[in-house]
Amino acid sequence: MKKHNLCKAVTVLSFSLALTLGASFLAMADEKAIYRTLDEIKESGVINIGVFSDKYPFGYVDENGDYQGYDVYFAERIGADLGVEINYVSTEAANRVEYLETGKVDIILANFTVTADRAEKVDFALPYMNVALGVVSPEGRVIESLEDLGEKDRMIVISGTTAEIYLTENNPEVRLQKYDTYANAKNALENGNGVAWANDNTEVIAFAIQNPGYVVGIPELGSQDTIAPAVTKGNESLLSWLNDEIVSLGEENFFHADYEATLLEIYGADYEDTLVVEGGKTAE
Amino acid sequence: MNFEVIREYLPLYQEAAVLTVKLGVLGIIFALLIGLACALVQYYKVPVIRRIVAAYIEISRNTPLMIQLFFIYYGLPKIGIRTSPEVCGVAGLAFLGGSYMAEAFRSGLNSVEAIQTESAFSLGMNRVQAFFYVILPQAAATSMPPVVANVIFLLKETSIFSAVSLMDLMFTAKDLMGIYHDTTECLFLLVVFYLIILLPVSILGSLLERRLRYAGFGA
Numbered sequence: 001m002k003k004h005n006l007c008k009a010v011t012v013l014s015f016s017l018a019l020t021l022g023a024s025f026l027a028m029a030d031e032k033a034i035y036r037t038l039d040e041i042k043e044s045g046v047i048n049i050g051v052f053s054d055k056y057p058f059g060y061v062d063e064n065g066d067y068q069g070y071d072v073y074f075a076e077r078i079g080a081d082l083g084v085e086i087n088y089v090s091t092e093a094a095n096r097v098e099y100l101e102t103g104k105v106d107i108i109l110a111n112f113t114v115t116a117d118r119a120e121k122v123d124f125a126l127p128y129m130n131v132a133l134g135v136v137s138p139e140g141r142v143i144e145s146l147e148d149l150g151e152k153d154r155m156i157v158i159s160g161t162t163a164e165i166y167l168t169e170n171n172p173e174v175r176l177q178k179y180d181t182y183a184n185a186k187n188a189l190e191n192g193n194g195v196a197w198a199n200d201n202t203e204v205i206a207f208a209i210q211n212p213g214y215v216v217g218i219p220e221l222g223s224q225d226t227i228a229p230a231v232t233k234g235n236e237s238l239l240s241w242l243n244d245e246i247v248s249l250g251e252e253n254f255f256h257a258d259y260e261a262t263l264l265e266i267y268g269a270d271y272e273d274t275l276v277v278e279g280g281k282t283a284e
Numbered sequence: 285m286n287f288e289v290i291r292e293y294l295p296l297y298q299e300a301a302v303l304t305v306k307l308g309v310l311g312i313i314f315a316l317l318i319g320l321a322c323a324l325v326q327y328y329k330v331p332v333i334r335r336i337v338a339a340y341i342e343i344s345r346n347t348p349l350m351i352q353l354f355f356i357y358y359g360l361p362k363i364g365i366r367t368s369p370e371v372c373g374v375a376g377l378a379f380l381g382g383s384y385m386a387e388a389f390r391s392g393l394n395s396v397e398a399i400q401t402e403s404a405f406s407l408g409m410n411r412v413q414a415f416f417y418v419i420l421p422q423a424a425a426t427s428m429p430p431v432v433a434n435v436i437f438l439l440k441e442t443s444i445f446s447a448v449s450l451m452d453l454m455f456t457a458k459d460l461m462g463i464y465h466d467t468t469e470c471l472f473l474l475v476v477f478y479l480i481i482l483l484p485v486s487i488l489g490s491l492l493e494r495r496l497r498y499a500g501f502g503a
Binding site: 093094095096097098101117118120121159160161164165168177178179180184187188191192193 | 357358361362366369446447449451455458459461462463464465467
């Protein structure tokens with residue numbers, strides 16, 4: 001009986017391994033054909049755009065169930081200029097690369113910060129926003145530098161964000177408490193599951209403005225980065241269309257209009273020029 | 285498939301596997317205890333408590349673990365009860381598993397014919413003796429398959445612990461994919477590690493089931 005069971009186990013194990021291996025090789029072989037070209041998108045009449053559904057005010061779902069925010073405003077324009085319907089696909093931070101690699105979406109417009117690592121996996125178009133990291137903490141104990149963190153203190157981050165990557169690589173001594181969604185991370189900060197929350201500074205500033213009792217103790221951490229749309233690696237027709245689109249939108253100051261429609265209310269006019277990147281041209 | 289990457293990730297997965305097993309096993313132990321207590325309450329039809337148990341079972345079985353974890357982790361602190369993610373994970377598993385185990389034990393207890401108890405009494409056993417020497421052994425045999433199934437189910441349910449920021453296997457895989465994007469390697473390791481944890485349980489379970497297959501005698 002024992003032998004029989006062992007046999008069964010070995011069979012099951014090898015079968016499952018074969019299945020995983022097979023699936024992964026299949027995925028590799030298929031990699032080239034995974035994205036849809038510009039023409040294929042136009043022909044189908046629908047473009048799939050990955051956005052956040054819980055990152056206010058950049059990509060979120062309003063009380064009517066509609067997608068809204070700075071990213072979505074841009075997405076709407078892309079749909080209009082391509083003459084296709086938009087199918088919004090809600091994404092988590094950690095899924096963004098996979099969604100492109102598996103062809104679940106044509107474009108990721110989910111406040112995606114350009115990094116060298118990510119650029120190896122996906123193709124970024126021209127940027128449309130500036131960003132740095134920031135840290136927000138409760139008034140009672142404001143974290144003004146990473147040195148303020150005690151040995152037992154935990155820093156809340158969202159899995160798959162640049163804040164997580166930055167702290168993992170540059171400050172491995174900081175103990176991270178990781179969450180999978182924006183909603184959960186905010187809840188955790190309010191409940192005191194961590195002493196502070198590190199994320200894009202745009203996000204933490206918005207949080208502090210919306211929630212009395214919280215202060216952005218570290219407004220800038222690490223380097224200035226940019227945020228850009230991303231397409232599946234190799235999807236050149238869509239990438240070059242996006243780049244042309246961003247340049248031509250710059251002529252009508254589209255992203256300033258976007259800011260005024262979606263962000264002005266929260267950040268005020270002071271941040272407009274720091275945040276907005278027009279026509280894909282950054283200050284540096 | 286890049287084996288260099290796999291070697292690099294192995295320690296992280298090991299750490300996650302230890303957490304998964306540790307919290308899983310603790311949760312399952314509590315689930316078994318809760319389940320047994322609830323099943324006994326129902327079997328002996330303890331007044332009042334019986335109703336409470338019935339309500340608990342319905343609530344626990346008809347809400348997803350995700351919701352239960354959210355409630356414990358994000359909800360309770362609002363009324364001043366704060367727990368660590370680990371405690372929350374174990375509590376969630378115990379809460380969910382308790383009802384499933386209760387049902388498994390109850391089906392076992394109910395499968396023991398009344399004549400068995402009556403015979404035990406006529407042999408001069410008291411209630412406690414009748415329970416431990418006659419009812420429980422037979423009930424355990426019948427309960428074994430669903431209990432093993434529940435154990436495997438609960439171990440797999442740990443995969444949503446990411447909702448409360450526990451770095452279990454699933455969250456570790458997702459997290460690494462989010463940072464370094466080695467999707468194939470991460471998913472491969474994930475499958476392998478779950479199999480390493482679950483296959484022995486399933487084999488041990490079927491061995492145990494066979495060992496205990498003496499119920500039904502004389503039924």
